[in-house]
Amino acid sequence: MSAKNLDNKNRWRNKTVAFRVSPEEDEQIETAVRLSGLTKQDYITRRLLCRDVVVQGNPRVYKALRNELAAVLTELRRVEAGTSVDGDLLDTINMIAAILKGMKEE
Numbered sequence: 001m002s003a004k005n006l007d008n009k010n011r012w013r014n015k016t017v018a019f020r021v022s023p024e025e026d027e028q029i030e031t032a033v034r035l036s037g038l039t040k041q042d043y044i045t046r047r048l049l050c051r052d053v054v055v056q057g058n059p060r061v062y063k064a065l066r067n068e069l070a071a072v073l074t075e076l077r078r079v080e081a082g083t084s085v086d087g088d089l090l091d092t093i094n095m096i097a098a099i100l101k102g103m104k105e106e
Contacts, residue, residue, distance in 0.1 A: 024088065031092060034064040035099055055099050068096055 007013050021029065033043045036053050037060055046053050055061060075089045 028088065028091065031068065032095060035061065035068060035095060037061040037064075055102060057103055061099075065096065065099065068092060072096070 005013065029040070029044070033040045036043050036055055037058055038046070038053065043053060072089065072093055079085050079089075
């Protein structure tokens with residue numbers, strides 16, 4: 001049996017919440033989690049409870065930003081070749097822009 005764990009506010013976290021998402025939604029969630037630098041549990045909990053997700057710059061976040069920007073550049077080159085822009089790409093660009101703007105203000 002595993003040991004009981006307290007969160008940072010001394011609360012027992014012993015309830016499980018599960019839900020299904022599409023592969024596209026899963027990829028959007030995974031991207032947001034990578035860019036936030038939080039664990040998936042912390043990211044989803046904060047978003048569901050309408051709390052701010054504050055990105056703290058660290059090597060893992062910078063690496064995720066670099067990788068996402070590389071993916072965005074690849075997609076923009078594809079778009080330049082004549083294909084259409086999809087909504088997921090625009091969502092990712094907006095998320096990256098918001099994170100970079102927040103980092104600039106600090």
